[in-house]
Amino acid sequence: MSRNELISPEGLRLDGRRANELRRHTAKLGPLSQADGSAFLQHGHTKALAAVYGPREPRHRAHAMHDRAYLNIEFNIAPFATGERKKRNKSDKRLLEMAHFVKQTFEPVIMTRLYPRSQIDLYIQILQDDGGALHAAINASTLALIHAGIPMKDYVCAVSVCCYKDASLLDLNRMEENTEHADLTVAVLPKSGDISLLQMESRLHADKLSDLMDLSIAGCRQIWKTLDGVVRENGEEEQQKASEVSMVLEK
């Protein structure tokens, strides 16, 4: 396999996955005790942490809206997250852009109208970035919002796909992301199949788009299963804890 080949003649990618295979992904609800809701999520070597505070009083009066909550999102990448150290300023354009994408993804999904004149803060920290920081951030945010008990219409699951020669690759790692091939990040509401975010920044033949969309929706459904499993497991644990407490109280 030559240096710039992304897929071997046997159909395996650089990290040994098949074209339509996700990286191993694991998630944990509530790793942080200070936040109202938090989640840690890992896609291969990409690690994302999300924390939710609120709904609470807006920090600036200008942000208070009479009919819905203001959604404030901060996206941060740790200086040691990538191969080369990069200290990013808070006003870094790329970080602001990522935060904006996450905001656009969640604004229609969160039922912000239930919390007028308040603010929901979502802080995202990428601890390690091996490709797919945006979709890891979106998946972690979904879990953190659920953990915080903020009503949403549905889960939001995201994944990246790339068009390489005749094949479509799912869930890109850093090496695959750094090539010139067209890649897109898609966020889907798995129940309805609605697309919440679609981001593509390079040229792609229109014929290929539907194939890529099908693959990404299938990938999102798979991620949804994992996320849903984690949420249900957490719910059962919480229920057990609560019943233990009530048993102690009855005594």
Added chain:
Amino acid sequence: MSSTIPPLPAEAIKKLLPETYHQSFIQKGVRPDGRGFQDFRPTAVHYGAITSADGSALVRLGGTTVVCGIKAEVAVPEPTQPTQGYFTPNVELGPMCSARFKPGAPSETAQVLSQQLNTLSLGVLDRDDLCIEPGQAVWALYADVLCLNYDGGALDACQLAVTAALRNLRLGKATFNEEEGAVRANARESQGVPIKAQVYTSTFGVLESGQCLADPSEAEGSLVRSTVSVSVSDQGRLVAVWKQGGQGCDVALIRACLDQAQERRAILESLLAPEASS
């Protein structure tokens, strides 16, 4: 408690009258989380938590969680100190770790912490050990400490994280090529950095009554009038003492803190003992 306060559930008192809540525990000689006055919170160190860093560690001190990642770069030394490398610690206390930190520029607390870590690092690392070729190239180590969850004891946790990450650090064997004027690092022959002395920090809170609480949590901070931070090296020598806060305190009390810090050092030493290399 005065009789004017109607009986409230403990949770409500904790939120509404935090001082009364804590005071009633202190009077009985215990703390709300069940610790004695001299007990530190459970501490855990996880080496190599971040694989993209050259050295890293995750430290938990009770509810406080910090992660430290060290990145190494090659830099040109200062002309006045041609053999000295750089070590730059930087602490981030973002709005993620607690509701009391506001978004925006690094807070004063975070900057003071970075400076304290820098001062402590002078006793840990010999900057001359970071030299690759005098006057040409040295290692520059950037230690970024992120606080993920804040519940007091930031200095203790950050210092422990930096110490552990330094132990975990592996640098490629670097050689300076004079013809090219460039440095080549062989990642296969990696080695650790020589550490002069491990430095361990313990913080104590002094109450208005003159009692001393080891490792005060964030909630106990409302009672604490002044804090004493003691740093000791693994040879048992005193490295730094910081006493902060308005209220003056007895010399005997500081001495008691020093003794406790020595005891704590032995525990932290055994905690860090497992092999640090990832």
